[in-house]
Amino acid sequence: MANYSTNEFKGGLKIMLDGEPCNILENEYVKPGKGQAFNRVKLRKLISNKVLEKTFRSGETVESADVLDTELAYLYTDGEFYHFMNNDTFEQIAADEKAVGDNLKWLVENDMCTITLWNGTPITVTPPNFVELEITETDPGLKGDTAGTGGKPATLSTGAVVRVPLFVQTGEVIKVDTRSGEYVSRVQK
Amino acid sequence: MTSPIPWQPTATQHARQARAQLLRAIREFFYQRNVLEVDTPILSHGSVTDVHLQAFQTCFAHSDTGKSQQLYLQTSPEYAMKRLLCAQSGPIYQIGKAFRHESAGRWHNPEFTMLEWYRPGFTHHMLMDEVDALLQQTLGTSVGQRITYQQAMQSHGGIDPLAADRQSLINTLQTHKIDIDNPETLNNDDILQLLFSVAVEPLLGKERPCFVYGFPASQAALARVSQHDPRTADRFEVYFRGAELANGFFELADAREQRQRFERDNEIRRQMGYPEIPVDALFLSALEHGLPDCAGVALGIDRLLMLKTGATHIAQVLNFPVGNA
Numbered sequence: 111m112a113n114y115s116t117n118e119f120k121g122g123l124k125i126m127l128d129g130e131p132c133n134i135l136e137n138e139y140v141k142p143g144k145g146q147a148f149n150r151v152k153l154r155k156l157i158s159n160k161v162l163e164k165t166f167r168s169g170e171t172v173e174s175a176d177v178l179d180t181e182l183a184y185l186y187t188d189g190e191f192y193h194f195m196n197n198d199t200f201e202q203i204a205a206d207e208k209a210v211g212d213n214l215k216w217l218v219e220n221d222m223c224t225i226t227l228w229n230g231t232p233i234t235v236t237p238p239n240f241v242e243l244e245i246t247e248t249d250p251g252l253k254g255d256t257a258g259t260g261g262k263p264a265t266l267s268t269g270a271v272v273r274v275p276l277f278v279q280t281g282e283v284i285k286v287d288t289r290s291g292e293y294v295s296r297v298q299k
Numbered sequence: 300m301t302s303p304i305p306w307q308p309t310a311t312q313h314a315r316q317a318r319a320q321l322l323r324a325i326r327e328f329f330y331q332r333n334v335l336e337v338d339t340p341i342l343s344h345g346s347v348t349d350v351h352l353q354a355f356q357t358c359f360a361h362s363d364t365g366k367s368q369q370l371y372l373q374t375s376p377e378y379a380m381k382r383l384l385c386a387q388s389g390p391i392y393q394i395g396k397a398f399r400h401e402s403a404g405r406w407h408n409p410e411f412t413m414l415e416w417y418r419p420g421f422t423h424h425m426l427m428d429e430v431d432a433l434l435q436q437t438l439g440t441s442v443g444q445r446i447t448y449q450q451a452m453q454s455h456g457g458i459d460p461l462a463a464d465r466q467s468l469i470n471t472l473q474t475h476k477i478d479i480d481n482p483e484t485l486n487n488d489d490i491l492q493l494l495f496s497v498a499v500e501p502l503l504g505k506e507r508p509c510f511v512y513g514f515p516a517s518q519a520a521l522a523r524v525s526q527h528d529p530r531t532a533d534r535f536e537v538y539f540r541g542a543e544l545a546n547g548f549f550e551l552a553d554a555r556e557q558r559q560r561f562e563r564d565n566e567i568r569r570q571m572g573y574p575e576i577p578v579d580a581l582f583l584s585a586l587e588h589g590l591p592d593c594a595g596v597a598l599g600i601d602r603l604l605m606l607k608t609g610a611t612h613i614a615q616v617l618n619f620p621v622g623n624a
Contacts, residue, residue, distance in 0.1 A: 117402050139402050139404030139405070142492045150497065163476065166480075
């Protein structure tokens with residue numbers, strides 16, 4: 111397994127800490143004029159998603175994490191696993207429920223998702239920033255409300271619930287920002 | 300077509316002008332005070348033994364001894380300038396390049412510009428007055444604040460650095476949420492320096508420069524041990540807006556003690572498996588001849604320029620930082 115020296119630390123570098131792959135968010139080199147140098151590092155644990163700060167002695171080495179982001183198309187779920195495919199090689203890979211987590215509600219067939227692999231196994235699934243989903247249920251809104259004040263909850267085909275303007279109706283397809291979970295616009299079919 | 304290699308300087312024309320102006324203001328400051336500008340070599344046979352300072356080395360293949368010689372790039376012009384003081388130079392200053400074999404960072408470049416000056420007849424307190432005057436004149440700061448190292452650590456670090464035992468030092472790391480593996484392998488000074496850098500320094504000198512003096516005697520470097528409190532050294536540092544700006548001493552003049560400190564450093568180097576550094580015999584010989592009582596200070600010009608221009612990274616005030624040099 112490759113090692114990184116603290117000299118190589120920078121945002122985006124993937125290292126192992128407490129047996130878990132981590133992404134370095136920030137690295138600050140601290141060197142008192144007279145004294146030992148340290149690296150103060152902010153990192154995100156990629157499985158538990160915890161953000162923590164850690165101090166290293168400069169010159170120390172840490173194990174690198176074999177972490178890779180790939181763009182794969184979502185195919186289907188068999189109830190236990192979520193199956194994705196590389197559209198170039200047609201190679202398929204299955205992610206478990208833990209890797210998909212809350213993003214389950216944004217998985218749309220054929221959408222390109224970012225799958226983070228650790229030693230070849232999916233650890234996180236990130237949906238595209240915007241997805242288009244059909245509304246399966248929402249209260250009939252008042253005619254003439256176009257300002258979108260207040261809004262109402264709408265249930266989407268994946269089970270996700272988002273707030274939509276009053277004029278949006280059941281059966282319509284809407285665009286949602288998956289990062290904030292907010293309604294963006296209606297989609298013309 | 301491949302994209303061209305980015306050859307452009309990282310500093311703006313404005314930063315270059317600010318540097319030229321700053322250097323001119325510094326020279327004027329010392330001219331007014333009758334401090335002589337001097338020039339000493341960057342390459343030397345001896346170097347610093349300080350365990351945490353690594354010098355760049357190079358090889359001189361054409362020496363008059365017929366053998367190739369190991370030469371070091373200076374980490375500061377301190378030894379050479381003290382030799383001038385021993386030769387009755389009177390007050391002197393130098394603006395020049397210094398080199399440290401360590402990582403680049405927000406406040407660090409391995410090659411940097413240093414202002415160093417020495418004042419015969421000054422104590423470190425008198426020299427702090429002069430550093431303060433220089434900052435007021437070049438940065439437009441108000442009169443600096445002065446606190447002892449002990450006060451700074453007690454009020455911001457929550458520990459008495461001169462009295463705390465080892466276990467409470469290690470515990471204090473946890474109090475400040477400093478998560479480091481095997482803290483028990485750090486020596487007491489490492490822990491104090493880490494605490495100071497992380498928990499104390501960011502709180503110092505927010506509005507005006509902060510002069511911290513009376514560092515622990517174990518961190519004396521080339522300063523005298525205090526006559527008032529032998530647990531401390533007559534050493535000061537200047538902090539302003541996140542930068543460690545300057546480091547000064549009431550200079551150690553005792554050649555015997557100086558030699559012992561060098562040898563102790565090399566002993567620690569041996570234990571840690573670091574290369575030993577040849578002690579600078581010319582410097583020690585000058586000290587034996589006699590160094591006038593004096594105070595001296597080194598100040599990072601690039602950091603001063605960062606503060607002057609509001610730069611957030613040292614690369615913004617350097618034309619070609621190490622990655623681009």
